Amino acid sequence: MKKLPLILFSFMALVSCTAGQANRRTDSQAVISSDTAIVYMTQEISPAALVRIYESLGRPATGRVAVKISTGEAGGHNYLKPELIRLLVNNVNGTIVECNTAYRGKRNTTEAHWQTIRDHGFLDIAPVDLMDEEGDFSIPVEDTTWIKYDRVGTHLKNYDFMINLAHFKGHAMGGFGGVLKNQSIGVASAAGKAYIHSAGITEDVVKTWFHTGNQDGFLESMAAAAQAVHNYFGHGERILYINVVNNLSVDCDCDSHPAAPEMNDIGILASLDPVALDQACVDLVFNYPSVKGDDAAALIERINSRHGIHTIEHAAQIGLGSRAYKIVSIDGEDMLAHLNANGLSLLVRNQGLTTQHENRGVNDLLDLLENQPERLKGAVVADKMIGKAAAALIISGGVKAVYTNLICTPARLLLEQAGIPVYAEEEVPQILNRDRSGQCPIDSRLNEAQTAEECVAILRAL
Numbered sequence: 001m002k003k004l005p006l007i008l009f010s011f012m013a014l015v016s017c018t019a020g021q022a023n024r025r026t027d028s029q030a031v032i033s034s035d036t037a038i039v040y041m042t043q044e045i046s047p048a049a050l051v052r053i054y055e056s057l058g059r060p061a062t063g064r065v066a067v068k069i070s071t072g073e074a075g076g077h078n079y080l081k082p083e084l085i086r087l088l089v090n091n092v093n094g095t096i097v098e099c100n101t102a103y104r105g106k107r108n109t110t111e112a113h114w115q116t117i118r119d120h121g122f123l124d125i126a127p128v129d130l131m132d133e134e135g136d137f138s139i140p141v142e143d144t145t146w147i148k149y150d151r152v153g154t155h156l157k158n159y160d161f162m163i164n165l166a167h168f169k170g171h172a173m174g175g176f177g178g179v180l181k182n183q184s185i186g187v188a189s190a191a192g193k194a195y196i197h198s199a200g201i202t203e204d205v206v207k208t209w210f211h212t213g214n215q216d217g218f219l220e221s222m223a224a225a226a227q228a229v230h231n232y233f234g235h236g237e238r239i240l241y242i243n244v245v246n247n248l249s250v251d252c253d254c255d256s257h258p259a260a261p262e263m264n265d266i267g268i269l270a271s272l273d274p275v276a277l278d279q280a281c282v283d284l285v286f287n288y289p290s291v292k293g294d295d296a297a298a299l300i301e302r303i304n305s306r307h308g309i310h311t312i313e314h315a316a317q318i319g320l321g322s323r324a325y326k327i328v329s330i331d332g333e334d335m336l337a338h339l340n341a342n343g344l345s346l347l348v349r350n351q352g353l354t355t356q357h358e359n360r361g362v363n364d365l366l367d368l369l370e371n372q373p374e375r376l377k378g379a380v381v382a383d384k385m386i387g388k389a390a391a392a393l394i395i396s397g398g399v400k401a402v403y404t405n406l407i408c409t410p411a412r413l414l415l416e417q418a419g420i421p422v423y424a425e426e427e428v429p430q431i432l433n434r435d436r437s438g439q440c441p442i443d444s445r446l447n448e449a450q451t452a453e454e455c456v457a458i459l460r461a462l
Contacts, residue, residue, distance in 0.1 A: 037276035037325045043267040043380055043400070044331065044349055045246050047087035053270045054088055054163070056330050059240050063160030065094040066129075068186055070167060074106035074116045075256030078247035080167050086125040094163065095127045099153045099186065102193035102205040105256065131155035136189035139232050143224040143318040146200040146217045150184075150228035151192030161238045162229070164274070168243040168281045170250035170299050173197070173212070174219065175308020176285075177252050178278040179241040180315055184225035196221045216310055223315035226274060230320060241277050242270040245284065250302040263288060263296045264378070275321025279312050289378075289398075332403030332423055335382035340405065350379035361442065365393040366459060373397060386411045386424070387431035387443040392455030395420065406431075408443070414452060 040056045042049045054061075067089050072079025089096060100113050107113040110133050122128050131153025138149040139156075166182035174181055185193055194208035195201075199217030202208050212218065233239040246265035251258035266284055271277040282303065288296035303309065316323045335347045335354070346357035346364050355375065357364035365383075368375050376397030383390060386404045391411035394402060395418045402415060407424040408431045415422050431440040438444075445462070449455045 035322045035324055037271055037273035037322050039269055039271045039273075039276055039280045039325045039327050040330050041267055041269045041280075041327050042330050043378070044354065045084070045244065045265055045268055047084055049268055050084065050088045050242070050244070051091055052330060052334070053242065053268050054092075054240070057240050057270055057272060059272060061092040061094065061161045061163055061240070063238075064158060065092045066097040066156075066159035066162045067092070067094040067126075067165055068097050068162055068182055069165050070182065070186060070253045071096075071098050071107065071113070071117050071122060071128075072120055072253045073101075073256045074119065076253055076258055078167065078169065078249055078251075078258055078261075079120065079253040080165065080244055082121040082125045084244070085165065088163075088165070089126045092163065095129050095159070096122055096125075097129045097131050097153075097155070097159070097162075097187075099132045099188060099193075100130065100190045101254065102190045102197065102208060103254070105254070107254075108190065108205075129155050129158070131187070132189035132192075136191060139228050141224045141228045142231070143220070143227065143314075145224070146214075146221045147195055147224055148200065150225040151189050151195060151203065152187050152229065152232075153189050156187065156232070162233050162240075164239060164241045166241075166243050167247070167253055168245045168269075168278075169248050169252060170302040171252040171306070171308070172255065173306065174222065174252075174311060175303040175306030176278075176282065176299075178243050178281055179274045180226045180278050180311055181222060183229045183274065184222040187229050188225060192225070196225050215307060219307065219311040220314045222311050223318060223320065226315060227318060227320040230274065236272065240270070240272055241274045242268065243277055243281050244268050245281055248285070248296075248299055250298050259298075262294075262298045263290070264294050269327070271325070273321040273325070275312055275315045275323060276325035278315075279323045280325050280327055282309065282312065329380065329401055329421070331380040332382055332401060335380065336403045336405065336423075336425075339382045339384060345384045347382040348375055348379050349381075350375055350377070362387075362389045362393055362459070365390055365397070369393055369397050369456075385431060386415075386422075387440055388414060388446045388449075388455060389440075389442045389459055391415050392446070392449075392452040392459070395452035396456045410443075410447075414455075418452065 101107045106116045135154045136151045164179045166179045168178040171177040191203040194205045195203045198208040198211040199214045199221050201211040230236045248261045249258040290296050339347050348355050379399050380401045381399050382403040386407045388410045391414045402422040405425045446455045
């Protein structure tokens with residue numbers, strides 16, 4: 001009997017990536033090394049999940065806490081909603097912070113921005129601070145290739161700790177926006193935004209748009225500015241990073257009319273390393289198991305066409321963080337504890353919804369596969385006991401990770417062959433029948449079956 005740990009490595013979909021898809025991958029290191037950062041992940045997108053993933057980082061936000069978000073352009077609807085972030089912001093006694101924009105819209109002046117903040121409901125949940133409302137100041141940058149300083153809102157001086165809470169999605173100029181953008185463009189004052197966009201040519205918010213031809217210079221300036229803010233907060237000791245990977249439009253929350261997402265939500269990821277975090281999110285998009293109606297192709301094209309990965313490349317090059325990482329799921333252990341405490345047989349968590357099931361055997365899994373297959377595709381499952389039959393149904397349903405009290409060796413091997421990570425408290429040679437006199441009768445019918453497809457065909461015929 002042995003315990004099997006659940007660790008989701010850098011490319012969660014690596015095992016299912018075909019030769020035809022290989023050119024879609026980014027080139028981050030897949031080998032775990034001493035420089036590897038931990039990235040925590042949950043597929044649940046909810047207020048409680050946001051708090052859980054913050055707590056998983058093991059770095060309590062102390063003192064005067066700034067929670068940096070994007071308040072979203074008026075007319076847009078993909079920004080992180082107040083009801084999602086309220087619990088986390090209140091738990092850390094935080095202040096939501098923002099800065100004015102450098103483009104024409106409903107957030108480019110303090111007056112207009114405050115109205116957008118009210119309209120989007122942020123003042124209903126917590127204090128809000130426009131950090132450049134009373135001016136800005138410069139903080140030093142290590143990489144002076146393009147920008148010689150980073151101009152940030154004066155009110156940044158009021159905070160001891162920052163939670164960089166970003167909405168990961170596409171971006172018209174940067175290819176994608178995650179924690180690196182939220183910390184560079186997002187924390188910069190309007191003049192600072194102009195300076196970064198023009199790669200150090202001008203702070204004038206009008207003139208900057210005539211100086212946007214140096215794309216890689218812009219991306220490298222974002223990396224340099226993100227590092228400046230990281231260093232400002234104790235060289236990263238008083239800051240942490242969270243990406244909510246939902247509403248995955250190719251357009252940013254700064255767009256008042258963003259394109260509709262063409263792929264489903266992925267989850268929430270967090271790390272103490274901003275480079276690893278953005279890299280992990282990009283990799284999840286590039287290795288997304290696209291199907292008709294749920295396709296990452298548009299977002300992949302947006303990132304590639306803007307050379308978006310270069311922001312991460314340069315951030316790693318200048319020492320802001322590591323592109324090598326491993327993803328650790330926080331989903332299953334709390335699910336398994338809940339399952340055991342409440343006498344349940346199965347829990348299925350997918351896209352923020354957790355369903356509970358109580359029937360014995362594999363009836364619930366079979367029912368979900370036949371009647372609600374969307375609940376299983378991409379889900380995290382906690383199952384009281386997994387034999388070969390349950391493993392076959394889990395594989396056929398497209399489940400992404402499994403937690404269980406007990407698994408038999410044939411089931412574990414079947415899941416392993418399918419590339420599905422599993423955490424088991426105990427492994428046994430076979431699942432026994434109820435009086436423990438022999439093998440489970442359902443599993444006994446599957447002894448000769450070699451694949452999940454063969455197993456499911458036999459189960460459906462019973």
